[in-house]
Amino acid sequence: MKKILKILGILIGLIALIIIGGASYISIKGIPSYEAQSPEITIEADSTMIAEGKRLASLVCHNCHMNQSGLLEGKLMEDLPPEFGKAYAPNITQHDKYGIGRYTDGELAYLLRTGIKRDGGYAPPWMVKFPHLSDYDLHSVIAYLRSEQPELKPSNKQHPDSEPSFLAKFLCYVAFKPLPYPDAPIIAPDPGDKVAYGKYLATAKLDCYGCHSPSFESQNIMEPEKTPGYFSGGNAMPNLSGEIIYTRNLTMDKATGMGDWTEEQFIKAMKYGQRDNAPSLRYPMPPYAVVTDEEASAIWAYLKTIPVIENDVDALYTN
Ligand code: HEC
Ligand code: HEC
Structure with missing residues (x-):
């Protein structure tokens, strides 16, 4: 009997160690990284695309990335449920260091589809992803991000590091994963349908x-x-x-x-x-x-x- 209790004790101890080990790993390592396999694409922008990209961005990007000054300098996400910690939508103006000036067209396409940034970091679910957006619409957003619009002018605005909670990090290991990059072109249905x-x-x-x-x-x-x-x-x-x-x-x-x-x-x-x-x-x-x-x-x-x-x-x- 004593022996069984002893074995049981050791087992429980081991399980506790594994759990503590796993938890400290996740908590120290933070949000996981992946290999960015960005495609080589160059978007031929025209004014129609830029206008459509701006319209789409005003509907789906500005809410998070535009701050009170009307620039895409990013801001604290005030409506992130507190159990996920604290997150800042970053500066996505064309600044080389503090914005997204160094992203290529392909890197932006890869991030917006999969959630993997150019440095391999995974953007958690509170950054939206567009796995099914048509290539034309996706390219329009990228053309817009590269355009001369005043809200994108390089800004050196910096934010504190985001502080994801343990729950947020844990979920990024077990539940939230990068999305696959599509292997064929995506074309939107005809508006007539x-x-x-x-x-x-x-x-x-x-x-x-x-x-x-x-x-x-x-x-x-x-x-x-x-x-x-x-x-x-x-x-x-x-x-x-x-x-x-x-x-x-x-x-x-x-x-x-x-x-x-x-x-x-x-x-x-x-x-x-x-x-x-x-x-x-x-x-x-x-x-x-x-x-x-x-x-x-x-x-x-x-x-x-x-x-x-x-x-x-x-x-x-x-x-
Ligand atoms: C960011 C989250 C969010 C997105 C994206 C969103 N909605 Fe909503 N929607 C809400 C919320 C929250 C309410 C309820 C607001 C309230 O009760 O005052 C709402 C209410 C509505 C209502 C009112 C329905 C009713 O019974 O009163 C309609 C219609 C609607 N949304 C349509 C849409 C359509 C169409 C889209 C996409 C183009 C959309 N929503 C995208 C959050 C969202
Ligand atoms: C609900 C809020 C939200 C919306 C909407 C949103 N983003 Fe983001 N975005 C974020 C957050 C938060 C991050 C930072 C993710 C992280 O922790 O790495 C981010 C990261 C990015 C990055 C990476 C920046 C870098 O420094 O690597 C780019 C580029 C970006 N977003 C562009 C866009 C575009 C374009 C849209 C619209 C199509 C958009 N975002 C919509 C919240 C948002």
Whole structure:
């Protein structure tokens, strides 16, 4: 009996050592690094591409990387849930040392698709990735980042190092991984194919489904439509004062989703945050004023085709 207890004691001790060892490894090593295998590409930019890149960036990059001075100098991410620690969206102006002046077109494409930076560091999930964005749209963003726009003028603004929590580091070892770089060109669907185009906008380009599905942890980035509770809302998102706002159910459920909405009401809410007989939409719902009515209409057409899910988001506020 004594012998068994002794062996058991040694075993438990060993397991504890492995756990402590693993935990200290993760905690010292920090966010993991990978080998950057950036493609060799040179983007032939024209003014149409730069304008489209700027429009897309204003919808999906500026919120994090633009600070109060209106430059892409980066800032503290005030709405990062505190359990992940503290993170700064970096300076992405064209400064050689403090910005992204040294990135090549290929390195930017590789980072935006996979999450691996030019130095091999892995950008955690709070930096968005675009595995399904069309090559044209991706190249437009890169063309914009290289353009003469005033908000990109080299700035030597520096931020303190981000301080990811142990949980954030741990998740970057076990759950959050770089995404594969596509091995074939990606072409966006024709806008004439409204439903397919709407799906492209709502997933690959404007990433509506990430916020509008129940949680980021269960998001299926490579196959968005397989995300549990796809578009049924309920994702708990802190606003800038730390108060939790739940995303809404955008499926066509009559009682808890948009089943009773008209297309006009949807477009008004999406573009300007305005709803009939209800308060305006709050942060972090971005205003999509620069999205065209055709694009908004395509997203609406797509939402009408996805599985209807009953999910009463209002009930979450009272629970
Ligand atoms: C939700 C916030 C958020 C959004 C949206 C976002 N980023 Fe970032 N970005 C970050 C954070 C945080 C990092 C730093 C990641 C890390 O720890 O390495 C980052 C890193 C980067 C880097 C690497 C900089 C370097 O020094 O290596 C580039 C380039 C970049 N982002 C460009 C973009 C572009 C272009 C977009 C839009 C298409 C975008 N980001 C959207 C938060 C964001
Ligand atoms: C950063 C997260 C985020 C993204 C990205 C996002 N939303 Fe939202 N959305 C929200 C939040 C949070 C609310 C709820 C705001 C509130 O209750 O005041 C909301 C509310 C809405 C509503 C109101 C629905 C209702 O029942 O009142 C519509 C419509 C909507 N979003 C459409 C979209 C579309 C379309 C996209 C993509 C183009 C999108 N959202 C992208 C966070 C987001």
